[in-house]
Amino acid sequence: RARTHISALPQEVMVRLFRYLGPEDLCRCSQVCHAWAEVVKTGLLWRHLYPVRWARGDYYRGPPGEPDQDPDEDWVQNLQEEGRAYQEWDEDADVDESEEACEDTLAISAVRKEKKLLNGMIQNLLPAVGSSVRTLSLAYSAAVSSKMVRQILNLCPNLIHLDLTQTDVTDSAFESWAELGACRTLEHLDLSGCEKITDYTLKILSLGLGDLTTPRLSKNSPDCKNKLLKTPPSAIKLLDKHSGYSLGRARTALVFKWRPGGRSMSCSPVWVLDPAELADIEDAADWTRREGVGGHNEERSGILGVQAGGRSCCCRMMRSFRTDIGSTYLQQLYGTLGEMQCGHSACCGSDTALRTVKGAQCEPQATGGNTELWTKCPSEGESRTDQSGACRALRFLSLSGCYQITDFGLRCLSQAGGLPLLEHLNLSGCLFITEVGLHELVSVCPSLKDEHFYYCDNINGPHADRASGCQNLQCGFRVCCRSGE
Numbered sequence: 510r511a512r513t514h515i516s517a518l519p520q521e522v523m524v525r526l527f528r529y530l531g532p533e534d535l536c537r538c539s540q541v542c543h544a545w546a547e548v549v550k551t552g553l554l555w556r557h558l559y560p561v562r563w564a565r566g567d568y569y570r571g572p573p574g575e576p577d578q579d580p581d582e583d584w585v586q587n588l589q590e591e592g593r594a595y596q597e598w599d600e601d602a603d604v605d606e607s608e609e610a611c612e613d614t615l616a617i618s619a620v621r622k623e624k625k626l627l628n629g630m631i632q633n634l635l636p637a638v639g640s641s642v643r644t645l646s647l648a649y650s651a652a653v654s655s656k657m658v659r660q661i662l663n664l665c666p667n668l669i670h671l672d673l674t675q676t677d678v679t680d681s682a683f684e685s686w687a688e689l690g691a692c693r694t695l696e697h698l699d700l701s702g703c704e705k706i707t708d709y710t711l712k713i714l715s716l717g718l719g720d721l722t723t724p725r726l727s728k729n730s731p732d733c734k735n736k737l738l739k740t741p742p743s744a745i746k747l748l749d750k751h752s753g754y755s756l757g758r759a760r761t762a763l764v765f766k767w768r769p770g771g772r773s774m775s776c777s778p779v780w781v782l783d784p785a786e787l788a789d790i791e792d793a794a795d796w797t798r799r800e801g802v803g804g805h806n807e808e809r810s811g812i813l814g815v816q817a818g819g820r821s822c823c824c825r826m827m828r829s830f831r832t833d834i835g836s837t838y839l840q841q842l843y844g845t846l847g848e849m850q851c852g853h854s855a856c857c858g859s860d861t862a863l864r865t866v867k868g869a870q871c872e873p874q875a876t877g878g879n880t881e882l883w884t885k886c887p888s889e890g891e892s893r894t895d896q897s898g899a900c901r902a903l904r905f906l907s908l909s910g911c912y913q914i915t916d917f918g919l920r921c922l923s924q925a926g927g928l929p930l931l932e933h934l935n936l937s938g939c940l941f942i943t944e945v946g947l948h949e950l951v952s953v954c955p956s957l958k959d960e961h962f963y964y965c966d967n968i969n970g971p972h973a974d975r976a977s978g979c980q981n982l983q984c985g986f987r988v989c990c991r992s993g994e
């Protein structure tokens with residue numbers, strides 16, 4: 510009787526079998542032989558990633574649960590305690606490097622395991638399957654850093670669901686979104702409790718989501734065909750071959766010089782240093798920016814002081830906070846973001862405010878009178894190159910406890926076509942936003958549901974009688990203007 514060895518099974522069958530296995534077993538299988546290791550690198554097997562759970566022995570790998578489903582309280586508390594223990598150990602480690610000191614501490618070892626797992630994913634798994642990943646949950650991770658998130662987002666350009674709840678990430682984690690237009694598929698973004706996030710992230714997010722107001726070319730339109738024909742084949746080859754990921758610290762950009770006559774176009778590859786990569790050493794870019802925000806830059810604060818004028822909404826807001834810290838923060842933030850105005854229609858005028866925000870350019874696109882076209886390198890050749898259309902598909906956005914967010918950030922989101930599909934918006938604990946920013950954003954979110962709309966109870970904002978109010982009143986660890994009352 511003839512027998513067939515498992516190694517003789519076709520790869521498709523092996524993938525089917527491997528779909529019954531969890532991440533831990535898949536890792537073991539990848540160590541069996543080269544052929545199995547290749548099968549394990551099939552994107553289909555790694556659609557939903559939960560490294561924080563996996564590091565603690567929970568190998569769930571299905572789709573995420575309902576957005577309104579609260580996580581288990583004990584689970585969250587445990588993770589927070591682990592995080593605190595790890596931070597204390599990490600700080601002490603500068604003085605006492607002996608690893609034996611924490612050998613018996615389960616909490617610390619869990620976080621260390623998580624960190625190891627994240628590093629392993631970034632180095633070994635995601636370069637192979639990143640473009641297939643749809644869900645990434647790093648909620649309550651004490652091990653993840655902004656640099657790690659940035660690397661992961663670079664490697665996973667087609668994410669639909671991203672949960673970074675209660676992590677220590679900063680704005681620098683999201684640099685790649687605007688540069689590569691890599692979050693166009695994003696539908697769910699949870700940044701609850703990410704206190705270091707500022708308007709800068711919202712600006713980048715808005716750029717990355719694309720611009721609905723830019724006319725789209727149909728595939729068959731003569732203009733589109735012309736554009737495709739004008740893209741030299743060698744350019745496409747070069748993009749695939751030299752994706753920024755394999756090179757790590759540099760990305761490839763192609764600069765097309767388009768002569769007005771339209772008869773010839775020269776294409777030359779150039780290396781551009783990604784400013785975000787300067788942050789690789791201790792997230793230096795973030796600190797540089799933060800220095801601008803929190804430092805004492807007289808020139809920057811001066812700019813807004815002139816633009817906002819004595820009767821601006823910013824001034825009203827600053828007065829309402831009655832704190833020097835609040836007003837200095839806002840003034841310096843607008844200066845740091847490179848905007849001359851605060852972004853509020855009430856004081857800047859709807860025609861002028863924030864008109865400098867432009868959509869990310871993911872395809873060759875004319876940039877004005879100089880007729881210079883340029884495009885940046887996508888990754889892995891999947892979907893991003895042909896996703897020319899923006900859909901701004903965000904349905905869920907939580908910025909609960911991101912207290913540094915201001916009307917400027919909200920206005921960035923309301924630009925470029927708004928968020929037409931947004932149903933859930935949580936702005937609890939966003940202390941610097943006002944009814945002006947809220948009204949403006951809500952006016953471009955036609956799908957927003959009142960029962961899923963949360964903001965500070967002290968603001969007389971849109972849908973005040975039907976919206977759900979602040980969610981952080983009873984929460985002991987998220988910012989709320991009434992905490993302690």
Ligand code: FES
Pocket residue numbers: 937938939940964965966967979980981982988989990991
């Ligand atoms: Fe004002 Fe919570 S932030 S009530």
